[in-house]
Amino acid sequence: MRRYMHLSMEMGRTPSLLGNFTFRGRMSTYRVRSFEDAVIFVFDVEKCLKRLDPFAQQLIARIALQEYTQGEAAELTGHSIRTIVRRYADALDSLTAIFLEVDLLSVPPPLSCQEDE
Numbered sequence: 001m002r003r004y005m006h007l008s009m010e011m012g013r014t015p016s017l018l019g020n021f022t023f024r025g026r027m028s029t030y031r032v033r034s035f036e037d038a039v040i041f042v043f044d045v046e047k048c049l050k051r052l053d054p055f056a057q058q059l060i061a062r063i064a065l066q067e068y069t070q071g072e073a074a075e076l077t078g079h080s081i082r083t084i085v086r087r088y089a090d091a092l093d094s095l096t097a098i099f100l101e102v103d104l105l106s107v108p109p110p111l112s113c114q115e116d117e
Contacts, residue, residue, distance in 0.1 A: 001064040004045040041104075048098045056091035063088055 049057060055077075062073040074084040099105035 001060065004042060004065075044102065044104055048095065048102060048104065051098055052091060052094055055087065056094060059084065059088045059091050060095065064092075 049060065052060065058077065059073060062068045062076060063070060068076065070084050070088060071081055073088075074081040077084065079087075096105065100107070
């Protein structure tokens, strides 16, 4: 998500989930091979994020992109910390499943265990 945020900002495009929210925190550095790669990546991530329900989108925006703590997100949304923790975990699981489905994320093959003879 940090890579998405950073590349969106490099392109001069505010991540769609943030709308008019203000930014917090710092971005990690990531080198892209080409501008076209960055554009494709940002649009692909945005399409995946739009598949989440609005509350999940809000949690991803607040916690992952704006770097609010879960406690701060609970205060901002008016929900209990317990609800935020549970729903944020569900949102991340859903987003991970979507990323896997569209091949934005891949699972490395398991390491094979070789038995000593």
